[in-house]
Structures are given as C-alpha cells and as structure tokens.
Amino acid sequence: MIQFAVYGKGGIGKSTTASNISAALAEAGLTVMQIGCDPKADSTAALLGGRRLDTVIDLIRDRGRAIPLEDMAVRGYKGVICVETGGPTPGLGCAGRAITAALETLKDKNAWEVFAPDVVIYDVLGDVVCGGFSVPMRTGYAGKVFILTSGENMAIHAGANIALAVRNFQDRGYASLGGIILNRRNVKNEDEKVAELASDIGAKLVGSLSRSDTVPDAEELGKTVIEAFPDSEMARQYRTLARAVLAECGGEVTMPEC
Amino acid sequence: MLTRVGQEAVDGLTTVTAAEAAFPAPFAAQLEYAAPARGTWNIVHTGMLLPESHQIFVCAAGCLRGVVLTAAEMGAMDRFSTVAIRENNVLDGDMEELIIDGVTDILQKLPAMPRAVLIYTSCIHHFMACDLPRVYGVLRARFPGVAFADCYMNPILRKSGLTPDQLMRRQLYSLLEARPIDPASVNILGSDLPTDPDADFVRLIRESGHTLRDIAACRSYDEYQAMAGSFLNVTTYPSARAGGETLSERLGQKHLYLPNAYDFDEIEQGLRTLAGELGAVYPGSGSRRSAADEALKRARSAVGGREVAIDYTAVSRPLQLAKLLTEYGFSVTDVFVDAIPAEDKPSLEWLKENLPALRLHPTVHPAMRVRARQTEKPALAIGQKAAYFTGTDRFVNIVEDGGLHGFGGIRKLAALLEEAAAVPKDTRRLIQIKGLGCSGGCCG
Numbered sequence: 001m002i003q004f005a006v007y008g009k010g011g012i013g014k015s016t017t018a019s020n021i022s023a024a025l026a027e028a029g030l031t032v033m034q035i036g037c038d039p040k041a042d043s044t045a046a047l048l049g050g051r052r053l054d055t056v057i058d059l060i061r062d063r064g065r066a067i068p069l070e071d072m073a074v075r076g077y078k079g080v081i082c083v084e085t086g087g088p089t090p091g092l093g094c095a096g097r098a099i100t101a102a103l104e105t106l107k108d109k110n111a112w113e114v115f116a117p118d119v120v121i122y123d124v125l126g127d128v129v130c131g132g133f134s135v136p137m138r139t140g141y142a143g144k145v146f147i148l149t150s151g152e153n154m155a156i157h158a159g160a161n162i163a164l165a166v167r168n169f170q171d172r173g174y175a176s177l178g179g180i181i182l183n184r185r186n187v188k189n190e191d192e193k194v195a196e197l198a199s200d201i202g203a204k205l206v207g208s209l210s211r212s213d214t215v216p217d218a219e220e221l222g223k224t225v226i227e228a229f230p231d232s233e234m235a236r237q238y239r240t241l242a243r244a245v246l247a248e249c250g251g252e253v254t255m256p257e258c
Numbered sequence: 259m260l261t262r263v264g265q266e267a268v269d270g271l272t273t274v275t276a277a278e279a280a281f282p283a284p285f286a287a288q289l290e291y292a293a294p295a296r297g298t299w300n301i302v303h304t305g306m307l308l309p310e311s312h313q314i315f316v317c318a319a320g321c322l323r324g325v326v327l328t329a330a331e332m333g334a335m336d337r338f339s340t341v342a343i344r345e346n347n348v349l350d351g352d353m354e355e356l357i358i359d360g361v362t363d364i365l366q367k368l369p370a371m372p373r374a375v376l377i378y379t380s381c382i383h384h385f386m387a388c389d390l391p392r393v394y395g396v397l398r399a400r401f402p403g404v405a406f407a408d409c410y411m412n413p414i415l416r417k418s419g420l421t422p423d424q425l426m427r428r429q430l431y432s433l434l435e436a437r438p439i440d441p442a443s444v445n446i447l448g449s450d451l452p453t454d455p456d457a458d459f460v461r462l463i464r465e466s467g468h469t470l471r472d473i474a475a476c477r478s479y480d481e482y483q484a485m486a487g488s489f490l491n492v493t494t495y496p497s498a499r500a501g502g503e504t505l506s507e508r509l510g511q512k513h514l515y516l517p518n519a520y521d522f523d524e525i526e527q528g529l530r531t532l533a534g535e536l537g538a539v540y541p542g543s544g545s546r547r548s549a550a551d552e553a554l555k556r557a558r559s560a561v562g563g564r565e566v567a568i569d570y571t572a573v574s575r576p577l578q579l580a581k582l583l584t585e586y587g588f589s590v591t592d593v594f595v596d597a598i599p600a601e602d603k604p605s606l607e608w609l610k611e612n613l614p615a616l617r618l619h620p621t622v623h624p625a626m627r628v629r630a631r632q633t634e635k636p637a638l639a640i641g642q643k644a645a646y647f648t649g650t651d652r653f654v655n656i657v658e659d660g661g662l663h664g665f666g667g668i669r670k671l672a673a674l675l676e677e678a679a680a681v682p683k684d685t686r687r688l689i690q691i692k693g694l695g696c697s698g699g700c701c702g
Contacts, residue, residue, distance in 0.1 A: 065419055100387040131351070131387035138389060172392050 001112065002249045004178055005122035005136045008148035009158035013183045015043040016215060016224075017148055017241070018123040022047060023226035024235075024242035025119055026078035028253045033073075033117040034080055035106075037099045037136055038125035039087025047076030050222020055086020056102035069109040077227050081115050095125070096132020103135055119246070134165065137175035144178030144249050146206065149197065151182075151190030156197050163201035178248045179206035181241065186211050206248055207241035210234065264628075271625040277614035281606055282598045290622040295642035297657045297694035298571045299450045301411060301426045302328040305376045306337065306696070307450065308407075308430060310479040312372035314364055316341040316357050317380035317411060325378075325411065331692050337372075339364045343382060353386055357393050358400075365401060373479040374405040374433055381414045405433045420500055428501035430473065434486035436509050443488040444536070446472040447505070447513075448498020451661035451695050458525065458546060458664030459492065459516060459532055466538035490535055494518050494663060496574055496599055517601050518659045518667070520579040522547060525664045546665040553672035554586045560676040561588060565637045567648045569594035569621065572641025572656050577605035579640070582668075584613050592617045594643050619647065638679055640671075642689040651682040657694045 006018045015036065022034045036043025041055045053074055059067045076082045085102030087095040106112075112120070122136040136142050145166050149159040159180065166177050180203050182194045198205050210233070218228035225234045239255040246253050274284050302325050305313050315325050319342045329338035341360030347353050361377060377397075379390060390408060397406050409429045410422060420428065427448040444463050446453050452474040453460050463470050476482045490512045493502040502513035514535055519525045526543055533540035566588050568576045577598065580590045595618060598606055609616050620626060621643050631649040638652045639645035645653035654674045656662070662670050 094385065096387060097385055131389075135387055139391065172389065 001117060001120065002246065002251045003120040003122070003142045004144040004146060004245065004249050005124050005142035005175065006146050006148055006181075007124050007162045009152075009155040010125065012148050012150060012155050012158075013209075013215075014123050014148050016046065016219065017181065017183060017209065017238075018043060018121050019046040020224045020226050020235075020238035021242040021245060022080045022119075022121055023077050023224040024239045024255065025246065025253060026080045027226060028242075028255055030118040030253060031116065032078075032080045033111075033115055033120045034076075034082055034123060035103075035120065035136075036082075036084040036123045037102075037133075038085075038123065039090065039095050039098065040125075041084040041086045043123040044074075044076060044080075044082035044084060046219060046222065046224045046227075047080050047082050048074060048222075049076075053082060053084045055084040056105055057086035057088075057098045060101060060105060065105055065108070067105070069106075069111055069114055072106065072109070073111070073115065077224060081117060083111075094132070096130040096135075099124075099132045100135050103141070107140075119251070134169065134174070137166065137169065139173050142175045145175045146178045146181055146245060146248075147203070148181045148183055149194060150185040151187040151193040152185055156193060159197055160201060163203065167201075177201070177203050178245065179204040181206060181245075182208035184209060184211045204248075207237075207244045209237050209241065265630050268625045268629050272619050272623050272629050273617050275614060276606065276609040276616040276618060279598070279606060279610075279618050281603055282600065284598065284618050285596065285620040285623055289624050291624045291627050293621055293626065293643055293646050295571070295646045295689040296692045297642045297655070297689060299657065299693050299696065300325070300328055301378065301409065301422060302334075302338070303332070303693040303696045304426045304430060304450055305378075305409060306332060306334055307473045307476075308374055308376065308433075308479070309476050309482055310372055311374040311376055312337050312339065312364075312368065313376045313378065313409075314339045314341060314361055315378045315380075315411060316343065316360065316383070317378070318343050318382065321380060321411070328692050332696055343380075348382070348386065353383060353388050354390075354393050357383075357388075358396050361397055362400060365404070371401070371404060373403075374407065375401075376407045376409045376429075378409045378411045380410075381412045384412055384414065407432050421497070423497045424500045427495075427498045428504050431485070431501050431505055433482075434505065434509060435483060437483075437487045439489050439510065440469075440487040441489045442467065443469045443471060443484075444490045444492060445485045445488040445511075446470065446474075447485075447491040447493050448501045449474060449493075449495055449661070450658055453494070453663060454661045454666065454670065456666035456670070457662065458529055458543070458666055459494075460663070461666070462529060462532055462538065462540070463492075463536065465541075466533070466536045468536060490514060492516050492532070494574075495658060496601065518574050518663050520573070520575055520582040520668065522550070522665070525668075529664070543665055546669075550665040550668040550672070553669040554582075557672035557675040557679075558587050561638055561679045563589055564652070564679065565589050565591040565633060565635065567592040567594065567637045567639045567644040567650075569639070569641035569644035569647075570596070570599075571621075571643050571658075572654065573659050575599060575602050575605065577602040577609060580613070580616060581605045581608050584609075590616060592619060592637070592644070592648065594619050594621050594641070594647055596620045596622050621647070638675065640675070642685075642694075645683075645685050646689055651685050652678050653683060653685060654678045655683065655688055655694065661695070 006014050022032045026032045073083045087098035147159045149155040212234045214232050214234040218225045221228045471485045491502045506513045516528045530540045570576045637648040637650045640654045
C-alpha cells in the first residue's frame with residue numbers, strides 16, 4: 001500500500017489535484033482511498049458528483065465513536081473510497097484535534113485493512129499549523145509529502161514552511177518530501193520561482209499542471225477532469241502527474257494515455 | 259427541629275423507583291458530584307499492583323493533586339514521580355520532549371532502575387495530538403532494560419470508548435511478553451483485590467491441578483511476567499473484560515468472563531463453563547450451595563426488618579444482590595447506582611415486577627450533596643457510598659465485591675451482614691481512606 005499526502009496553501013488546488021490523481025489511478029485499476037483532512041470537507045466532492053459527505057467528525061459528534069466504518073466512507077468515481085475528516089465550526093473548536101480524532105477513529109475501525117486500498121491520498125488543509133496537521137505525515141500514515149504550489153509568493157512561502165516541517169520531523173521517521181507539484185497560475189517568472197523553491201528545499205519538481213478552463217468546467221459539473229473530459233489535455237496532464245507521483249512513492253501503474 | 263429546605267425537590271431529582279427506572283441510564287448525565295466515600299480504587303492504586311514498577315504522571319500541576327495524595331496515603335511515594343506541564347510547553351511545542359527528558363531525568367535519579375515504568379499522560383497530550391508512540395520508542399531505545407507502559411489520566415475519555423478504569427485494567431497487562439503457553443496455568447485478570455481463596459472458581463482451578471496466577475498476589479516482576487504463559491484468563495469484574503479480550507488477540511490466551519453473580523443458578527452455570535475450559539469434571543455445588551443458603555437465612559434473622567441499602571462500589575451487580583436479598587426476606591429499600599450494568603438488566607426486570615417500589619439513587623447527581631443523609635431507622639448499608647448517603651454506622655465495608663465470588667462469596671457476605679448488623683462502625687473515619695484493601699496498608 002502506498003500512502004502520500006498533498007499539502008499546500010489554501011485555495012491552491014489541492015483537492016482538485018488530489019481528486020484527479022485519485023480518479024486517474026482508479027481508472028488504471030488501482031483501489032484508491034482519498035481522505036480529505038480539511039474542515040471544509042469538500043476534498044472528495046468532485047469524485048461524488050458534487051455531493052458532500054457526512055464527515056467523520058460530524059458522525060462522531062452525532063453518534064459517538066461506535067459508528068460503523070461503512071458510514072464513514074462512500075465509494076465515488078471508479079470506486080474511489082472517499083472519506084472526509086471534517087472539523088469544527090470555523091472560529092470555534094480545534095481543527096487539528098478533529099483530524100486526529102477522525103484518523104484515530106478510522107484506525108480503530110481498521111479502515112486500511114478492511115478497504116485494503118492500493119493507494120491512500122491525504123488531502124491536507126493549508127499549512128502545518130499545529131500537531132494535528134502533522135498526523136497525516138506520521139508513521140503509519142503518508143510515506144511521502146507532495147507540496148502543491150503556484151508561483152505566487154504566498155503559495156511559495158507556505159510550501160517552504162511545509163518543507164521545513166517535513167525536515168524537522170525527519171529524525172522521527174515521519175514522511176519524507178516526495179517533491180513539488182506546480183499548479184500554474186501564470187504569474188510572472190512562475191517556473192523560475194518554483195524551481196528556486198525546489199532548489200532551496202532540496203526537492204524535485206515531480207509534475208506541473210497548466211492553468212486551464214477545463215478544470216473549473218469539470219468542477220461545475222461536479223466531476224473530476226478525468227471523468228468529465230477524459231480526452232482533454234488536462235486529463236492527460238493529471239494522468240502524467242498521477243504516474244509520476246506514484247513512481248516517486250515506489251509504485252508503478254499503466255495509464256491509458258499520458 | 260431544623261428541616262432541610264427543599265428535601266422533597268431533592269428527593270425528586272435523586273430518586274426513581276425500580277418500576278420507573280430506564281436501562282441502562284436511570285438518571286440524566288450532568289454536572290457530577292463526588293461523595294467523600296473514597297474506598298474505591300483509582301488508577302494509582304491499580305498501577306501499584308505491578309511489582310518493581312515506578313509511576314510517572316505527566317500533567318498540569320493542578321491535576322496532580324489527587325494522584326499525589328493517593329500515592330502519599332499509600333506510603334508509595336518512592337514509586338511515584340511527576341512531570342509538570344506548563345503553558346510554555348504548549349506554546350513551544352515541546353510536549354513530547356518534556357516527557358522524554360522528564361522521564362529520563364527521573365529514572366537517572368532513582369536509587370535503582372525499576373523493571374517497569376507506567377507513564378500516565380493526560381488530556382492535554384490527547385488534545386495536542388502528541389506522538390506518543392514516538393515518545394515511547396525513544397524511551398525504550400534509551401532504557402532497554404526498562405519496560406514502559408502507556409497509561410492514561412484522561413478524564414475527557416470518561417464517557418467515550420474505554421473508560422479510564424477499563425484502560426488501566428487493560429494497560430496493566432500490556433507489558434506481558436509472549437512466551438510458550440502453559441496448559442496448567444490460569445490467570446485471574448483485572449481484579450484489584452486478591453480473590454478470596456474460598457471462592458468457588460478459585461477452588462475449582464486449584465483442585466483441578468492448575469496453577470493460579472493473579473497480579474494482586476504477585477510479589478515480583480518475574481511472577482507478573484509468568485502470567486503471559488497461562489492458557490486462560492478469567493475476568494470477573496466488568497471493567498476487566500477489555501483487558502482479557504486484548505490479551506486473547508495479543509498473546510493467544512483464552513478469555514473467560516465469569517462475572518460475579520449473586521444468583522445460585524448463574525453461579526452454578528459459570529462453574530460448569532469454567533470446568534469445561536479447564537478440562538475438569540464439575541463436582542457440583544452440593545454442600546457449598548446449601549451453606550450459602552443457610553448463611554443467608556442466618557443473616558436475615560440477624561438483620562431483622564432493618565432497611566438495607568446497596569451501592570455499586572461494593573458489588574458489581576447491585577441489582578442482582580438486591581434481588582437475592584429480597585428473595586431471602588431482607589427489606590431492601592435503596593440502591594445507589596449511576597448506571598445499571600448490562601449484567602444487571604435481567605435483575606432490573608425482576609425488580610420491576612417484584613419490588614417495584616425499590617428506590618434507585620445516583621451517587622454523582624449534584625443534588626446528592628444536599629440530600630438528607632439519614633433514614634428514619636438506621637439502615638444496614640452494603641458499601642461505603644450507601645453508608646454515607648444513609649448516614650448509618652452499620653455497614654459492610656467492601657469495594658469491588660470484596661474479592662468474594664460464588665457460593666463461598668455469598669456465605670462470607672452473609673457473615674459480613676450479620677457482623678454489620680451487630681457491630682457499629684466509625685463510618686466517617688473508614689470511608690475517608692482511599693483504596694480499601696490496597697497493598698500500601700493504607701486502609702482499615
């Protein structure tokens with residue numbers, strides 16, 4: 001089983017990218033589980049026709065921890081197992097604690113053994129602001145962390161902070177840095193700025209995605225690009241990225257077309 | 259004569275009849291009160307059962323008070339240390355390092371290295387998602403000769419998942435290391451008090467040629483480790499079940515839950531089941547059953563028409579005991595129980611039919627603080643909380659079934675009832691002492 005996490009600044013496109021990677025890998029025949037670790041709980045919407053899941057935290061809040069595993073996960077496009085940890089009301093509660101509680105509950109229910117996924121993707125909110133947000137990169141969870149960034153300064157800054165957190169945890173045996181994914185916003189000197197970030201943090205650029213209207217068009221339909229526009233250039237880019245990310249994690253997959 | 263104001267209202271808040279009682283929660287959960295009856299064991303007492311061990315509590319200074327007092331009262335401060343968390347540890351994010359450095363410092367300063375260390379982390383570690391497996395990994399690498407057990411003082415878990423009591427009774431055995439299974443060896447698991455040698459199941463185990471192991475009787479860490487070889491774990495206390503189930507998965511030991519019963523047929527059935535597990539022939543209860551029957555009749559005669567009150571800290575199945583005593587003609591009037599154990603559900607049904615006016619009271623409801631602690635005539639109480647809430651000096655001073663079990667247990671309990679009816683006790687003094695029967699000799 002390969003497990004990796006996608007971190008990056010809020011709004012940079014983590015959920016869209018994670019969902020398209022999930023869809024591409026599932027389409028190639030792998031069993032994929034995507035765990036959204038964000039109180040917004042919209043990581044997996046594009047895999048579920050735009051539908052929002054009941055989050056693990058909402059279920060715990062309503063019914064305690066005796067919730068059956070099947071209520072915490074829903075099968076989406078091509079059987080992708082979709083889970084949303086959820087979180088507290090914005091401005092109240094502790095989002096980090098919510099991620100921890102949700103992942104602990106999934107572990108208690110042996111979710112990994114029961115679903116037996118080939119690939120688990122953690123889509124993690126923004127920055128590593130507290131201990132809870134580092135849980136997906138701990139032993140037993142993601143083995144690699146991929147930083148999604150554009151050439152925008154705030155995204156690069158967040159990427160550098162995430163890399164620092166990953167480096168700080170190296171001696172603990174946590175996840176290592178898998179690389180950088182460039183999600184283009186077409187800002188000035190974008191490639192150079194991201195290359196500089198990669199150089200500064202000692203990471204490899206594992207893939208890049210163009211800025212394209214195909215992506216919001218698919219989102220409008222409540223679908224991933226892979227599902228909505230399988231023959232598009234963006235679908236090709238996501239498949240290429242999925243294969244590259246998997247290769248960084250030591251996996252291999254044959255894609256229909258890259 | 260002065261009368262407490264609003265007793266009627268207080269009674270209404272703190273009393274339901276058996277006929278009205280909902281299962282399993284006859285009273286709504288809310289702010290809780292703790293009666294000053296302290297004979298029940300806590301996580302410090304239970305942890306101290308592990309020979310050659312040292313306890314380290316890591317929490318905010320304000321939370322340490324109770325556990326420090328327990329250890330001091332036990333005379334066990336030489337086996338007890340603390341690490342205090344301050345706000346800067348939260349702000350600096352060095353909560354994990356604090357445990358590692360604190361425990362290291364303590365162990366280096368002890369006169370001798372303990373065989374085992376129980377580290378009690380607290381709710382702040384839980385909230386902050388501290389990576390405890392990493393902490394224990396570092397400590398185990400640093401002190402390879404010491405076995406570290408993760409224990410918890412985490413009150414926010416009181417009502418979700420395993421309770422602190424269940425966790426403690428499970429974690430106490432988490433250090434047992436797998437070894438070849440010995441078919442001639444059986445454990446009693448998760449009982450704080452040594453089980454009475456006259457308990458029927460203890461006799462059955464011994465008389466069928468098996469060696470009985472019990473942490474309450476262990477004098478060394480090696481004796482404790484020998485428990486890992488027993489083929490069967492017998493648990494009798496409801497909170498011990500999770501520990502038994504965990505060891506079945508981890509060490510491959512069989513687990514038999516043999517809840518203490520105050521019902522002759524159930525005792526008999528339990529003994530038959532145990533005999534089957536032991537590969538022994540059950541000799542039948544015969545004279546032991548009739549001895550229990552006669553003892554109860556004698557006790558009934560001694561107690562007379564005195565009202566009897568029972569609490570859940572004294573016996574694990576207070577409603578089944580209420581049923582048994584009622585069947586023998588005792589005037590059981592009050593049971594103090596916050597939640598009805600699953601094992602007591604059939605007895606509740608029986609009481610609804612046969613003793614519908616039996617009064618059930620919570621022990622933690624805030625109104626219990628102001629409830630009148632006296633009865634018209636002095637009651638006979640079974641348990642410290644029942645004694646406290648009824649204001650009586652006639653009580654049976656036991657916790658957790660007092661180590662009694664089966665027909666032998668009923669016979670001894672009947673004798674204790676006789677004694678309690680005849681000899682007054684200094685209730686105020688006795689119930690203030692923590693951990694009745696604990697090994698520190700702190701209790702009367």
